[in-house]
Amino acid sequence: MMRVVVIDGQGGGIGRQLVSRLREALPDVEIAAVGTNCCATNAMLKAGANSGATGENAVLVACRNADVIAGPIGIAIADSLGGEISPAMAVAVARSSAKRVLLPFQFCDNIIAGVGDYNIARLVQSAVEAIVGISAAHS
Numbered sequence: 001m002m003r004v005v006v007i008d009g010q011g012g013g014i015g016r017q018l019v020s021r022l023r024e025a026l027p028d029v030e031i032a033a034v035g036t037n038c039c040a041t042n043a044m045l046k047a048g049a050n051s052g053a054t055g056e057n058a059v060l061v062a063c064r065n066a067d068v069i070a071g072p073i074g075i076a077i078a079d080s081l082g083g084e085i086s087p088a089m090a091v092a093v094a095r096s097s098a099k100r101v102l103l104p105f106q107f108c109d110n111i112i113a114g115v116g117d118y119n120i121a122r123l124v125q126s127a128v129e130a131i132v133g134i135s136a137a138h139s
Helices: 013-025 038-046 056-064 087-095 120-138
Strands: 003-008 030-035 051-054 068-072 099-103
Touching: 003 013, 003 038, 003 056, 013 030, 013 038, 013 068, 013 120, 030 038, 030 056, 038 051, 051 056, 056 087, 068 120, 099 120
Parallel strands: 003 030, 003 068, 030 051, 068 099
Antiparallel strands: none
8 A cells, every 4th residue: 555644844734735635536545644743743634644743753754664755845955844844854855765746835935946836725736636646656
């Protein structure tokens, strides 16, 4: 079974939307919610994640066991998400052998050239479609 790790911080709103939409699109996939704080983890668990964990070590461990890592692009950039992403977390995401599906939000002083300023719903839908494609290839 494919294991999707959704990583988010702050209030967990992006992760919550990802988990909810993934649960609808892929009801049998294992979704692990990993928050940089307990609020983010709880939001993703309420949205339907199978399991949840919080903090730096949780990110490090989850990235080793993931088939897909999903979340805002800041999860791969040290000191982003208001400082919640440590350098070790960013390295774990970047070095993981998992496929990464990163939502290109234009915040935290990171500007992604060539990417429009899309709304959250459109970015989440695009991420879910990418993960559904990965799931089909994984089967």
